[in-house]
Amino acid sequence: MTDFAARRGFDTVSQRAQLRRRHRAERRFQFYGVAALSAAILFLALLLWTILGNAFGAFQQTMVRLPVHFAEDIIDPQGTRDIQNLGVADYGGLLKRAIRERFPEVTERRVKRKLYDIVSPGAVFELRDMVMQETETAGTGEIGIIGSTRNVWLTASDDVDQFLKGRISVETPEAHRRISDQQIAWVETLVQDGAIERHFNTRFFTGADSREPEIAGVGGAVVGSFLTLFVTLILTFPIGVAAAIHLEELAPKNRWTDLIDININNLAAVPSVVFGLLGLAVFLNFFGFPRSAPVVGGMVLALMTLPTIIIASRTSLRAVPPSIREAALGIGASRLQVIGHHVMPMALPGMFTGTIIGMAQALGETAPLLMIGMVAFIADIPGGLFEPATVLPVQIFIWADSPERAFIERTSAAILVLLVFLACMNLTAIIMRKKFELKY
Amino acid sequence: MYTELHDPRNFSLRRVANSGVYAGLKVGERPMRDSVPAGGICPGAKIIVRDIRVFYGNKQALYDVSLDVPENRVTALIGPSGCGKSTFLRSLNRMNDVVEGCRVEGHVMIDGEDVYDRNVDVVKLRARIGMVFQKPNPFPKSIYDNVAYGPRIHGIANNREHLDAIVRDCLTRVGLFEEIQDRLHDPGTSLSGGQQQRLCIARAIAVSPEVILMDEPCSALDPIATARIEELIDQLREKFTIVIVTHNLQQAARVSQLTAFFHLGRLVELDDTERMFTNPRETRTADYITGRYG
Numbered sequence: 001m002t003d004f005a006a007r008r009g010f011d012t013v014s015q016r017a018q019l020r021r022r023h024r025a026e027r028r029f030q031f032y033g034v035a036a037l038s039a040a041i042l043f044l045a046l047l048l049w050t051i052l053g054n055a056f057g058a059f060q061q062t063m064v065r066l067p068v069h070f071a072e073d074i075i076d077p078q079g080t081r082d083i084q085n086l087g088v089a090d091y092g093g094l095l096k097r098a099i100r101e102r103f104p105e106v107t108e109r110r111v112k113r114k115l116y117d118i119v120s121p122g123a124v125f126e127l128r129d130m131v132m133q134e135t136e137t138a139g140t141g142e143i144g145i146i147g148s149t150r151n152v153w154l155t156a157s158d159d160v161d162q163f164l165k166g167r168i169s170v171e172t173p174e175a176h177r178r179i180s181d182q183q184i185a186w187v188e189t190l191v192q193d194g195a196i197e198r199h200f201n202t203r204f205f206t207g208a209d210s211r212e213p214e215i216a217g218v219g220g221a222v223v224g225s226f227l228t229l230f231v232t233l234i235l236t237f238p239i240g241v242a243a244a245i246h247l248e249e250l251a252p253k254n255r256w257t258d259l260i261d262i263n264i265n266n267l268a269a270v271p272s273v274v275f276g277l278l279g280l281a282v283f284l285n286f287f288g289f290p291r292s293a294p295v296v297g298g299m300v301l302a303l304m305t306l307p308t309i310i311i312a313s314r315t316s317l318r319a320v321p322p323s324i325r326e327a328a329l330g331i332g333a334s335r336l337q338v339i340g341h342h343v344m345p346m347a348l349p350g351m352f353t354g355t356i357i358g359m360a361q362a363l364g365e366t367a368p369l370l371m372i373g374m375v376a377f378i379a380d381i382p383g384g385l386f387e388p389a390t391v392l393p394v395q396i397f398i399w400a401d402s403p404e405r406a407f408i409e410r411t412s413a414a415i416l417v418l419l420v421f422l423a424c425m426n427l428t429a430i431i432m433r434k435k436f437e438l439k440y
Numbered sequence: 441m442y443t444e445l446h447d448p449r450n451f452s453l454r455r456v457a458n459s460g461v462y463a464g465l466k467v468g469e470r471p472m473r474d475s476v477p478a479g480g481i482c483p484g485a486k487i488i489v490r491d492i493r494v495f496y497g498n499k500q501a502l503y504d505v506s507l508d509v510p511e512n513r514v515t516a517l518i519g520p521s522g523c524g525k526s527t528f529l530r531s532l533n534r535m536n537d538v539v540e541g542c543r544v545e546g547h548v549m550i551d552g553e554d555v556y557d558r559n560v561d562v563v564k565l566r567a568r569i570g571m572v573f574q575k576p577n578p579f580p581k582s583i584y585d586n587v588a589y590g591p592r593i594h595g596i597a598n599n600r601e602h603l604d605a606i607v608r609d610c611l612t613r614v615g616l617f618e619e620i621q622d623r624l625h626d627p628g629t630s631l632s633g634g635q636q637q638r639l640c641i642a643r644a645i646a647v648s649p650e651v652i653l654m655d656e657p658c659s660a661l662d663p664i665a666t667a668r669i670e671e672l673i674d675q676l677r678e679k680f681t682i683v684i685v686t687h688n689l690q691q692a693a694r695v696s697q698l699t700a701f702f703h704l705g706r707l708v709e710l711d712d713t714e715r716m717f718t719n720p721r722e723t724r725t726a727d728y729i730t731g732r733y734g
Contacts, residue, residue: 331566
């Protein structure tokens with residue numbers, strides 16, 4: 001028996017050892033893969049858990065029920081019921097009187113000021129809106145809200161809100177917390193009376209930014225992000241796709257196109273702040289576009305995303321099999337017909353994907369927008385492309401920077417909104433891709 | 441006399457000597473049908489190629505090839521890989537134009553018109569000289585749209601009925617209509633390989649070209665599908681002039697009337713298929729045909 005003959009069988013000792021070794025190696029390899037995947041999933045779960053845990057509170061807002069007498073002598077001393085006069089009336093005084101009447105035992109001026117702090121400064125506007133809305137809808141001659149006394153739900157201040165959500169501990173020395181023992185006592189009386197409830201926080205989704213966390217909302221930033229991305233999309237998609245088609249299908253391959261090629265790849269790796277600086281120098285200082293406007297933000301982000309979109313579009317153009325081009329050329333299609341009828345339809349799904357990736361990148365971008373003033377405090381929902389606006393990531397940045405306790409949960413909630421925005425965009429991309437996909 | 445025979449440029453001249461068809465013919469002139477001698481194989485040249493040289497960048501792929509393609513005949517181009525037969529084929533309808541760095545010198549005449557003239561509309565040219573490729577390449581569209589695409593872009597059909605008729609006619613001609621008439625609107629890629637190739641032929645003839653160039657049309661097909669295509673080629677010969685590149689020598693012998701043997705970018709021998717396969721003049725041809733290389 002030679003060695004060769006011994007090696008022949010399936011069941012020799014050396015064969016079995018070899019097989020065992022191979023199986024062990026395969027198992028080890030599989031284990032590494034599973035371990036890496038598990039780690040990734042774990043981190044993702046951790047991230048979502050913290051964000052969700054923090055964000056949950058922001059979706060509910062503590063409200064205080066107060067009997068308010070809408071006294072005519074404060075709201076409308078002349079009795080004209082003129083909307084303009086109603087708008088500028090002293091609702092602060094009205095509110096303060098209502099609070100004082102609720103706690104008649106408080107007389108001292110300094111203590112009274114503490115008492116007023118239970119209700120949010122935003123409550124003044126809530127009262128005004130109530131009056132104006134009811135007066136507008138009510139017909140003449142009706143007994144309106146003015147002169148009546150009503151139980152109304154008003155937004156509590158952020159300190160009361162945070163205290164009731166258990167985020168401010170009573171154990172902390174009084175000097176170190178934003179809500180005093182006396183205020184806690186008042187809140188507790190209100191709780192016992194059933195005059196405190198948590199309502200769903202609609203304002204968080206519809207409102208714009210505010211210095212007061214309890215009335216600050218993400219709505220302005222969502223609209224701002226939407227407008228900005230709209231500008232980015234209508235600029236980058238046509239320009240990016242046209243550039244990709246030219247470079248890939250029409251341009252001759254020479255030193256110039258090589259140079260352009262290299263530069264596009266380099267631009268894709270340029271830090272985004274640089275694009276912000278460019279936008280500041282060109283769009284704001286040279287062309288004189290308005291500061292903080294979505295149109296400028298969109299243009300800056302367009303500069304940033306263009307390379308990504310061009311590269312993705314070129315890749316998907318290159319992925320179209322040459323046999324299709326030849327087939328079309330072979331029956332006498334012109335160059336444009338080849339591109340328009342065959343190459344583009346096949347490359348489009350890939351272009352959509354690339355565009356959405358670029359847009360998702362743009363959606364999360366803060367740095368370039370800081371340069372063009374989109375970091376400003378904007379308390380209004382932007383109504384157009386040229387109005388001051390902020391965007392979601394910048395809003396998150398501003399809130400994360402604010403000292404108020406209640407902004408913590410709002411920051412997380414805003415991150416959640418950003419993630420949902422992103423998920424919607426990706427979903428659109430997937431739907432578009434499925435819709436336009438051609439099999440070959 | 442001897443040197444003349446060995447200059448590849450003169451092979452067509454030798455054909456002239458053999459058949460008497462092209463005697464006294466200048467470049468660009470079309471031979472008169474009347475001049476075909478009784479029993480001659482070639483009724484006339486559809487395409488006349490003179491001294492064509494093709495370069496890819498600095499590399500020369502074809503050296504002074506001269507060849508006449510007779511009308512309503514199948515001309516087979518054979519030779520080992522990389523011998524320039526596909527390059528030659530693609531020079532005929534200027535498909536090489538789209539290849540980066542490709543340069544063509546010399547003359548290609550179709551019906552006496554220079555294909556490489558500056559005023560030639562390549563789009564019209566390719567509608568006259570259709571092409572079928574090695575791998576079946578139907579568009580990712582329906583079977584109907586695949587065939588209808590050519591007539592549509594060239595504005596051949598006047599209306600819907602006319603277009604339907606063209607599609608039906610072309611599919612019938614390639615023997616596909618019977619098989620697929622109830623799924624005309626299925627994607628072309630749902631067909632089998634052989635059916636796809638026949639669909640591609642139907643697509644090519646839908647614009648009623650005069651010449652069909654086939655670049656190894658059966659190399660991706662099984663023997664049964666190949667047999668069907670060969671049969672089809674034989675039928676198509678009645679209406680079209682066909683030039684086919686093939687690696688399969690038996691196929692060349694079966695379908696063609698004229699065979700050209702290419703080697704290292706030169707046309708080595710051109711003759712009637714029968715004579716080429718039974719009695720080649722050149723030793724290189726004989727070696728290739730008997731399987732000594734290639």
